[in-house]
Amino acid sequence: MLVKIHKLNNRTLVAVCDEDLLGRAFEEKNAFLDIKRSFYEGEKRSEVEIGDLMRNADMINVVGNKSIKLALEEELITKEEIKEVQGIPHVQIILEHN
Numbered sequence: 001m002l003v004k005i006h007k008l009n010n011r012t013l014v015a016v017c018d019e020d021l022l023g024r025a026f027e028e029k030n031a032f033l034d035i036k037r038s039f040y041e042g043e044k045r046s047e048v049e050i051g052d053l054m055r056n057a058d059m060i061n062v063v064g065n066k067s068i069k070l071a072l073e074e075e076l077i078t079k080e081e082i083k084e085v086q087g088i089p090h091v092q093i094i095l096e097h098n
Contacts, residue, residue, distance in 0.1 A: 001067050003050050004042025005057075014057035015040050016050055016071070018064025026086040033085040035063055063090040 002022060006013040017040040026033040040063070045053070050067075051074045054060050062071045068089045071077045082089050 001045070001047070001050055001064075001070070002040060002042050003045050003053055004040055005053065006039075011058040012056070013059040013061065014053050015042070015061045016054065016063070016067045018066045019044070021064050021088065026088050028085045031083075031085045033063070033088055033090055057095060059092070059094050061090075061092045063088065065089060 002017055002019050004015045006015065017035055021035045022040055023037050024035050039061075047070055051070060054062075054071060054074060054076055060071065060076060062068055062077070068077075068082060068091065071091065072079070076095065077091050077093055081091050081093060083091065
């Protein structure tokens with residue numbers, strides 16, 4: 001998995017994707033999913049490191065089966081929040097920190 005950290009004002013967005021999806025685009029009906037290198041191409045990190053980064057982010061953008069599985073295991077997303085384009089799961093969510 002690849003992870004890239006984006007800083008937006010005082011917020012942190014963590015983009016995570018399965019490495020094999022990088023640079024690909026998917027389209028289905030009125031949905032378009034573009035896994036742009038400029039947004040997702042970051043560093044290879046361990047699941048533990050990526051989990052920590054996601055938990056501490058203000059927003060996460062997650063694409064791919066492995067990446068989605070990790071976000072579910074970390075209890076950052078629910079199955080109901082996952083969308084699919086051509087069978088590729090993805091989620092964009094703002095995290096509420098208590």
